[in-house]
Amino acid sequence: xxxxxxxxxxxxxxxxxxxxxxxxxxxxxxxxxxxxxxxxxxxxxxxxxxxxxxxxxxxxxxxxxxxx
Numbered sequence: 001x002x003x004x005x006x007x008x009x010x011x012x013x014x015x016x017x018x019x020x021x022x023x024x025x026x027x028x029x030x031x032x033x034x035x036x037x038x039x040x041x042x043x044x045x046x047x048x049x050x051x052x053x054x055x056x057x058x059x060x061x062x063x064x065x066x067x068x
Contacts, residue, residue: 007051032068042066 022029028049035045043054046061050068054061 029068 031049032045035049042065043061046052046054046065050061050064052061052064
């Protein structure tokens with residue numbers, strides 16, 4: 001069952017088929033789509049959706065955000 005608060009990998013999977021990781025992160029993906037539709041700032045998305053602080057971990061936050 002998809003969870004609301006899950007730890008994300010540094011890089012996206014980059015596969016065309018759904019994986020167990022994708023299924024576990026379905027809620028995260030939906031939240032990312034909502035954020036994109038709202039034109040949310042990537043730093044806000046990293047903090048709220050990906051649970052990565054862009055102030056203390058700017059590179060990790062940006063890489064994780066861009067790879068999804």
